[in-house]
Amino acid sequence: MSFLATVELGHEFLPFAAFEEDSGAVPNLLRAQSLLPRAIEGQVILEGAVRSRGVISRAQKERILLCIAAARRDVCCASLARTALRSLGEQDRQIDRLSEDHRRVDLPAAEAALLDFCLKLALHSLSVSISDIERLREHGIDDESIVEAAVTTALAIYRCTLSVGLHPEPDDGLWRLPPGGEVSVREPAAHSSSGTRSQTGPYVRAPYLSPLTFAPFVTLMNTHGFIPNFFRAQSSRPDLLAAEVELAALVLLPEDILTRAQKETILLAVSAANLNSYCVAIHGNLLRGLGMSTDEGDQIALDHHRSSLSDPDKALLDFAIKLCSQFSDFSLEDVVRLRALGFTDLQILECEVVTALNNFANVLQLGLGIEHDFESPRAFEQKKLNRRVVFDRRIGDDPSSSSIMAQAEDPDAELAAQACAGSLEAFEELIRRHSRLIYRALVAILGSQDHAQDAMQDVMLSAYQHIGGFRAQSKFSTWLVSIARNKAIEYLRRRKNEVSLDEASFDEDRDLRPRELQDWGENPEQAYSRSEIRQLIEKEIMALPAKYRVVVMLRDVEHLPTEETARQLDLSVPTVKVRLLRGRLMLRERLAPHFAAAARSAVR
Amino acid sequence: MITCDEFFAEFGDYLENRVSPEVRKELELHLSQCRACHVLYDSTCQTVKIVTDNSSFDLPRNISESIIGTVMAKLRADRA
Numbered sequence: 208m209s210f211l212a213t214v215e216l217g218h219e220f221l222p223f224a225a226f227e228e229d230s231g232a233v234p235n236l237l238r239a240q241s242l243l244p245r246a247i248e249g250q251v252i253l254e255g256a257v258r259s260r261g262v263i264s265r266a267q268k269e270r271i272l273l274c275i276a277a278a279r280r281d282v283c284c285a286s287l288a289r290t291a292l293r294s295l296g297e298q299d300r301q302i303d304r305l306s307e308d309h310r311r312v313d314l315p316a317a318e319a320a321l322l323d324f325c326l327k328l329a330l331h332s333l334s335v336s337i338s339d340i341e342r343l344r345e346h347g348i349d350d351e352s353i354v355e356a357a358v359t360t361a362l363a364i365y366r367c368t369l370s371v372g373l374h375p376e377p378d379d380g381l382w383r384l385p386p387g388g389e390v391s392v393r394e395p396a397a398h399s400s401s402g403t404r405s406q407t408g409p410y411v412r413a414p415y416l417s418p419l420t421f422a423p424f425v426t427l428m429n430t431h432g433f434i435p436n437f438f439r440a441q442s443s444r445p446d447l448l449a450a451e452v453e454l455a456a457l458v459l460l461p462e463d464i465l466t467r468a469q470k471e472t473i474l475l476a477v478s479a480a481n482l483n484s485y486c487v488a489i490h491g492n493l494l495r496g497l498g499m500s501t502d503e504g505d506q507i508a509l510d511h512h513r514s515s516l517s518d519p520d521k522a523l524l525d526f527a528i529k530l531c532s533q534f535s536d537f538s539l540e541d542v543v544r545l546r547a548l549g550f551t552d553l554q555i556l557e558c559e560v561v562t563a564l565n566n567f568a569n570v571l572q573l574g575l576g577i578e579h580d581f582e583s584p585r586a587f588e589q590k591k592l593n594r595r596v597v598f599d600r601r602i603g604d605d606p607s608s609s610s611i612m613a614q615a616e617d618p619d620a621e622l623a624a625q626a627c628a629g630s631l632e633a634f635e636e637l638i639r640r641h642s643r644l645i646y647r648a649l650v651a652i653l654g655s656q657d658h659a660q661d662a663m664q665d666v667m668l669s670a671y672q673h674i675g676g677f678r679a680q681s682k683f684s685t686w687l688v689s690i691a692r693n694k695a696i697e698y699l700r701r702r703k704n705e706v707s708l709d710e711a712s713f714d715e716d717r718d719l720r721p722r723e724l725q726d727w728g729e730n731p732e733q734a735y736s737r738s739e740i741r742q743l744i745e746k747e748i749m750a751l752p753a754k755y756r757v758v759v760m761l762r763d764v765e766h767l768p769t770e771e772t773a774r775q776l777d778l779s780v781p782t783v784k785v786r787l788l789r790g791r792l793m794l795r796e797r798l799a800p801h802f803a804a805a806a807r808s809a810v811r
Numbered sequence: 812m813i814t815c816d817e818f819f820a821e822f823g824d825y826l827e828n829r830v831s832p833e834v835r836k837e838l839e840l841h842l843s844q845c846r847a848c849h850v851l852y853d854s855t856c857q858t859v860k861i862v863t864d865n866s867s868f869d870l871p872r873n874i875s876e877s878i879i880g881t882v883m884a885k886l887r888a889d890r891a
């Protein structure tokens with residue numbers, strides 16, 4: 208009996224057969240997921256990769272799995288590892304002592320250090336730092352082993368998360384977990400973790416793998432348009448990396464039960480509850496790629512109760528967060544509550560699997576010190592610094608969770624508040640401050656300086672009209688630019704000029720190999736006067752298609768960082784990067800005839 | 812050594828200084844041995860530099876003041 212309904216899959220179900228061949232029996236943890244065979248398939252692929260070949264012995268990995276499950280008082284997962292250890296010849300007494308406290312067992316020093324590391328990573332992942340890795344190296348443990356140990360630890364967390372949510376019966380019903388106390392984790396003496404930028408990763412070397420020929424990277428390019436550092440950082444173990452990509456594809460890509468957006472929202476909210484900046488940043492971006500606004504994504508990371516998600520979707524996030532943050536209080540009642548809101552067991556199961564995968568990723572990222580692909584939202588970092596963990600609070604009683612953070616760093620905040628209250632003087636000062644910003648936002652989209660001048664008045668009037676709707680969640684200048692942008696798009700549409708700045712599939716942006724490959728020499732612009740150069744560049748930027756022009760304007764003319772450019776345009780960072788490169792290459796192509804020629808005549 | 816296509820796949824991130832040390836090493840080795848990619852890299856950097864240094868699209872002050880004047884006059888008239 209487990210929390211969710213099951214069906215009989217039978218022995219002809221290949222993943223069961225594979226597991227059985229390897230371990231002698233199909234564990235209840237897998238049977239409890241029988242409503243969702245693809246999840247079992249994915250987990251079996253990962254389990255197989257972790258346990259097969261490697262630098263760490265199979266028994267050592269099972270001991271890691273056992274100790275973590277025992278430390279979490281997870282009798283089902285402990286029993287699963289125990290069965291495996293027994294089949295490898297480990298004595299019952301030894302297993303019992305290991306699950307009580309591994310330090311009472313006589314293990315080689317290197318293995319004991321590795322177990323210490325894995326337990327710390329599993330139980331206090333935010334406090335793992337480079338000094339933990341250095342201690343492993345002192346024991347002669349190499350990068351490959353560290354990756355393997357971190358992935359094994361993450362697998363233990365994957366299993367345990369599912370075990371909490373599914374509550375399957377232990378495979379060995381007669382065995383009892385020995386009464387271990389809270390497992391203490393050895394802390395480095397001089398280590399004080401604020402939980403913020405405590406890491407200076409990446410911790411391990413990652414050999415180059417080709418994004419064009421290494422199959423998992425090709426898959427990622429096709430499904431996501433980029434290769435997250437999460438995967439690049441594991442390139443010393445391509446087999447593990449490949450298994451993870453397969454598992455992620457099986458769990459996250461299908462749309463038939465929960466939608467991709469729902470699943471990404473779970474990943475975002477649970478990563479935020481786990482205070483994992485890396486994953487908050489990546490899933491916030493992926494959601495933008497699926498059409499969610501930047502503000503909404505930030506709000507979900509900060510406090511999903513204040514987002515505009517539907518009530519059932521919020522309840523689903525509460526459920527997923529409880530599954531990791533308060534797992535000892537998790538019970539059948541939590542499942543019953545979701546059922547009462549109309550969720551099916553299949554949907555609940557998929558939510559649990561996604562949550563398990565999330566925790567896998569959160570733990571592994573911290574264990575390897577994997578560097579950010581994108582910045583996480585500032586307000587989230589502020590929140591994290593304050594250590595105000597969302598799940599500890601009653602719903603919606605914390606004013607700091609939304610507006611105050613953004614206000615504190617917006618130089619326009621005071622004037623904006625006055626303008627909201629009706630001060631025309633304050634409003635005048637604001638539009639004077641930002642008139643050039645408005646103008647450039649208009650030029651960027653309209654592609655004409657004359658049209659931009661014409662549109663200025665409209666934008667300013669519209670800003671005044673809507674100032675009551677300005678929420679201090681975002682910066683005033685961002686809000687103003689968004690008004691200018693919307694006006695400009697409206698103008699373009701009226702001119703019957705079909706244009707879209709929205710996210711699109713990345714395929715359309717693929718073919719951008721350059722043609723013109725003449726050398727430009729040094730300082731080719733010296734052949735022209737400053738005003739000639741300016742004219743030339745303005746003309747060529749104006750001639751770019753709108754979606755590239757906007758990005759080039761914000762990034763290279765306005766000098767906004769890529770992250771900020773993406774936020775302003777409600778685009779994902781990968782999309783901005785592709786468009787920026789394409790825009791730059793188009794400009795290069797158009798400027799080449801001038802500058803390559805200048806170089807040639809200069810030589811002459 | 813990596814191919815030109817592989818170089819190009821990482822090119823955007825390389826320009827933005829967002830590649831790992833291992834990838835950077837591969838790219839720079841390729842750059843040192845492939846003239847076509849070297850010219851591409853060099854001229855793209857120059858393009859970005861020229862655009863950035865010649866930061867344009869300034870709105871003449873008299874024009875912006877006249878627009879702000881018109882807008883504020885309209886708002887004050889509406890309020891009166």
Ligand SMILES: [Zn+2]
Binds near residue numbers: 849
């Ligand atoms: Zn080349």
